[in-house]
Amino acid sequence: MAEIAKISEVKSTQSDVSARKKALLLGLQLGLSSEEGYRATTASVAERAEHRQRKLMSQYQINLETIYKIALSITPSDVTGADLDPDWSHQFFQIAEQIHNRKMQELWGRILANEITNPGNFSLRTLTTLKQLTHKEAQILEKALGMAVKVNNETRLKLIIGYRYTGGIGQIFRKSSPINIGLSNFGLPYSNILTLIDAGILHRSEFETGLLNSKTPIHFTLFDTKMKLTPKSGHLLFNYYRLTPIGDELTQLIHPKPDSEYTKAMRTLFAKDFKIE
Numbered sequence: 001m002a003e004i005a006k007i008s009e010v011k012s013t014q015s016d017v018s019a020r021k022k023a024l025l026l027g028l029q030l031g032l033s034s035e036e037g038y039r040a041t042t043a044s045v046a047e048r049a050e051h052r053q054r055k056l057m058s059q060y061q062i063n064l065e066t067i068y069k070i071a072l073s074i075t076p077s078d079v080t081g082a083d084l085d086p087d088w089s090h091q092f093f094q095i096a097e098q099i100h101n102r103k104m105q106e107l108w109g110r111i112l113a114n115e116i117t118n119p120g121n122f123s124l125r126t127l128t129t130l131k132q133l134t135h136k137e138a139q140i141l142e143k144a145l146g147m148a149v150k151v152n153n154e155t156r157l158k159l160i161i162g163y164r165y166t167g168g169i170g171q172i173f174r175k176s177s178p179i180n181i182g183l184s185n186f187g188l189p190y191s192n193i194l195t196l197i198d199a200g201i202l203h204r205s206e207f208e209t210g211l212l213n214s215k216t217p218i219h220f221t222l223f224d225t226k227m228k229l230t231p232k233s234g235h236l237l238f239n240y241y242r243l244t245p246i247g248d249e250l251t252q253l254i255h256p257k258p259d260s261e262y263t264k265a266m267r268t269l270f271a272k273d274f275k276i277e
Contacts, residue, residue, distance in 0.1 A: 070109025146256035
């Protein structure tokens, strides 16, 4: 206990702190380390529990205040606000107080601001999913959205993974089918796809479009990049992953960056079977 009681003198931000001292620093969270006005070595178990609970409640309050300040900083003053649904706001604050990562707090701040100005965009189910989402998983989602496209006039994003030639005499002379983009070459390996599926953000199954009409162009929108693809035959269809309703809601929070190399690779891949403009 004495060793733990003294560990508060160690700064956790020091890069040269040993693994053991890092572990001992966790004693601060458990009420096992002495602080100003509190001596862990003489405190009873009940007193240590009470001290830990006070520290936890203080941290929860800090988390909520941080998220609220973020929301306040981006909430417009020239838009009519809405009253939050009581059940929604209760659930929101219960979950939000446990969000410690600063980047994730920014997401929760955007949710609150969005709900005040345009209510009904984020369901309680989405809040529950987002609570379980780590910062690393949010980065995976950001990467996936940076590679997703809007097809024609659809509002929902698709993560195109390739296309397939099916039927017709031309298939006899083709060496391989389907043709895959190879998302792993651009920082999105299949393990990341599984992560998004397990998080309830992507549907588990792959989807296919119907056969594409060789006389009807398909318009892809990838951020500011637009592509018009006209199939060279009527025996082609796209393979893709589709976002779940929860995933669709989360797209309002994530601001992905375009990947020019990925866009270039799409053009190269599709050039064999599509006229690209």
